[in-house]
Amino acid sequence: xxxxxxxxxxxxxxxxxxxxxxxxxxxxxxxxxxxxxxxxxxxxxxxxxxxxxxxxxxxxxxxxxxxxxxxxxxxxxxxxxx
Numbered sequence: 001x002x003x004x005x006x007x008x009x010x011x012x013x014x015x016x017x018x019x020x021x022x023x024x025x026x027x028x029x030x031x032x033x034x035x036x037x038x039x040x041x042x043x044x045x046x047x048x049x050x051x052x053x054x055x056x057x058x059x060x061x062x063x064x065x066x067x068x069x070x071x072x073x074x075x076x077x078x079x080x081x082x
Contacts, residue, residue, distance in 0.1 A: 031048050033046045
């Protein structure tokens, strides 16, 4: 494990050296997780995922259109998604 010294800019910004960005998968303008730890700040690459909330009506329609064979199979699948 190596150490790097970087300069903290006026707005609190730092530049992660290219070698480390490539090694850990940091992409330009991608989200980053900052996590406080007892040792200091841990910096981790993150992913942005779109979330959609479905209405009760949409869910009811899916259940109506459900082609699964029986309630047991449906419940097994739903358990995996809860």
